Amino acid sequence: MSSVLKNNLPPINVRPLALLSMMCASLMVSAYSQAENLQVHGFAAQGIIDVNGSNYVNDDGALSTELTEIGLNASYIITPTLRLAGQVVYLDGGNRLDDGVRVDYALVDWSAYNSENWQVNLYFGRYKNYHWLYSSTRDVPFTRPSIILPQSVYFDGFRDIAVGADGGAVKISHSSDTLGNFDFNISTGSSPISTEQTQIIMGDHALGDMKQTHDIQASLYWQPFVSPWRLGLALLDSDFEYNAAEQGDFFQDADITLQRVIANVLYEGENWEFSGEILQERFVLDDFYFEGFHQDNIGQGIYVQSQYKVNKDLTLLARYERFYANKDDKNGHDLEDSTQGLIPHYFGYQHDATFGLSYDLADNLRLQFEYHYIEGTARLTPVVLPNPQVNDNENWQLWAMHLMYWF
Amino acid sequence: MRQTQWSDGHHIVVFVLPRQHPLHQRFSKERLQIFPYQLERIWNKLTYSGLGVAPIVVNTPEALIDAIMKTPGAIGYAETVADKGAVNVIRIEK
Numbered sequence: 001m002s003s004v005l006k007n008n009l010p011p012i013n014v015r016p017l018a019l020l021s022m023m024c025a026s027l028m029v030s031a032y033s034q035a036e037n038l039q040v041h042g043f044a045a046q047g048i049i050d051v052n053g054s055n056y057v058n059d060d061g062a063l064s065t066e067l068t069e070i071g072l073n074a075s076y077i078i079t080p081t082l083r084l085a086g087q088v089v090y091l092d093g094g095n096r097l098d099d100g101v102r103v104d105y106a107l108v109d110w111s112a113y114n115s116e117n118w119q120v121n122l123y124f125g126r127y128k129n130y131h132w133l134y135s136s137t138r139d140v141p142f143t144r145p146s147i148i149l150p151q152s153v154y155f156d157g158f159r160d161i162a163v164g165a166d167g168g169a170v171k172i173s174h175s176s177d178t179l180g181n182f183d184f185n186i187s188t189g190s191s192p193i194s195t196e197q198t199q200i201i202m203g204d205h206a207l208g209d210m211k212q213t214h215d216i217q218a219s220l221y222w223q224p225f226v227s228p229w230r231l232g233l234a235l236l237d238s239d240f241e242y243n244a245a246e247q248g249d250f251f252q253d254a255d256i257t258l259q260r261v262i263a264n265v266l267y268e269g270e271n272w273e274f275s276g277e278i279l280q281e282r283f284v285l286d287d288f289y290f291e292g293f294h295q296d297n298i299g300q301g302i303y304v305q306s307q308y309k310v311n312k313d314l315t316l317l318a319r320y321e322r323f324y325a326n327k328d329d330k331n332g333h334d335l336e337d338s339t340q341g342l343i344p345h346y347f348g349y350q351h352d353a354t355f356g357l358s359y360d361l362a363d364n365l366r367l368q369f370e371y372h373y374i375e376g377t378a379r380l381t382p383v384v385l386p387n388p389q390v391n392d393n394e395n396w397q398l399w400a401m402h403l404m405y406w407f
Numbered sequence: 408m409r410q411t412q413w414s415d416g417h418h419i420v421v422f423v424l425p426r427q428h429p430l431h432q433r434f435s436k437e438r439l440q441i442f443p444y445q446l447e448r449i450w451n452k453l454t455y456s457g458l459g460v461a462p463i464v465v466n467t468p469e470a471l472i473d474a475i476m477k478t479p480g481a482i483g484y485a486e487t488v489a490d491k492g493a494v495n496v497i498r499i500e501k
Contacts (some may be wrong), residue, residue: 019497036420041454080418085457107458114412128456136456143451
């Protein structure tokens with residue numbers, strides 16, 4: 001039973017639980033009413049990572065401290081329907097990604113419609129990728145299940161392109177007491193691509209500029225009413241243009257298309273969690289090596305993972321992932337044959353078994369540890385011109401430890 | 408639970424206790440029917456991806472009641488409430 005109590009009632013000292021609200025906006029305007037409009041949060045994480053048998057983080061294979069993530073964000077409510085938000089991050093991941101400071105998001109959020117069961121928000125500016133399980137906070141360490149995310153879906157080599165874009169996004173949420181919660185997201189825009197990011201994808205021989213000319217993404221999530229399960233489906237269609245340098249460029253002007261379909265499932269129980277994503281991606285290259293060159297590959301990936309909360313501080317993780325760069329050449333032999341043996345067959349796939357644990361040292365302080373055993377090198381960079389001289393092992397391993405703080 | 412405005416158009420400001428606080432754990436599981444870690448995950452996504460605004464965390468039940476009293480449009484929870492003037496109290500019993 002619930003009862004609503006009006007203002008100025010006599011003291012009530014025995015009450016199991018009570019919901020309090022202060023709805024009279026004209027009363028008692030104080031420092032709080034200004035302070036709650038502005039929120040500032042951030043995080044800082046530093047780790048060590050050791051990779052044996054690949055150049056995933058560095059070329060010499062030494063223990064590395066290139067595992068740094070720092071972020072600071074602010075949100076300011078201008079009116080009940082209009083809000084500004086932005087985040088700046090500093091990232092250092094060694095060879096994994098372009099290091100340095102960047103604007104992670106900077107947007108205007110317009111709450112266009114809001115009722116008990118429906119919410120419609122429009123975002124303009126630089127928004128995040130809100131479509132996959134971990135895409136919107138992939139650089140925020142304490143929101144991830146592991147230090148290194150599954151590379152089939154969250155390929156570090158594509159991070160800057162997949163992390164968000166400049167343009168507009170719409171989020172429509174619906175809550176029903178019978179059907180559950182629905183979230184629909186759609187976004188369109190383009191990502192700036194730095195020279196370093198271009199070379200991460202194409203190799204050091206690429207001297208030209210790459211730009212994204214088109215990107216549209218959509219996703220739908222459904223959580224049945226009071227259910228521990230959530231299901232999601234996401235689509236992506238993106239085009240790029242490569243403009244070769246006038247002199248000395250290994251590549252020609254080229255067009256690149258990337259299309260993705262991702263389905264995911266999440267189960268959140270009190271102690272056990274299960275989740276997974278399955279991916280199919282089409283990667284089309286036109287011209288590139290010579291005029292008239294055409295390559296159209298369909299890659300496939302899947303990962304499944306489980307987390308077990310041993311107690312309120314300790315969580316264990318186990319994950320298995322498989323990825324094929326070309327579903328019609330799963331063992332990579334066609335790749336090896338077509339390059340006269342220059343690119344070994346194991347660049348055609350990458351499978352990863354991961355074990356990890358995370359321990360909360362305090363409310364906002366966490367230590368994470370994990371170990372990966374990896375077979376194949378298809379998700380190492382550069383993507384277009386791989387480096388088999390450095391990556392001459394089919395099997396490689398990594399472990400990492402990460403200390404993270406957030407507020 | 409996802410509503411961000413009151414019916415009169417004012418912004419809803421949510422105050423909560425720290426994630427490990429027994430009252431937060433109880434309110435989350437018993438009243439919202441969601442595990443505290445799920446709430447935290449939703450709120451982290453709002454806060455660190457720019458999607459929205461997460462509740463404001465205060466350290467003690469007393470500070471929570473005080474914050475609600477001083478903030479127009481605020482909402483929160485408490486175990487016991489003494490005379491709190493203009494605060495509306497919705498009593499919840501099993």
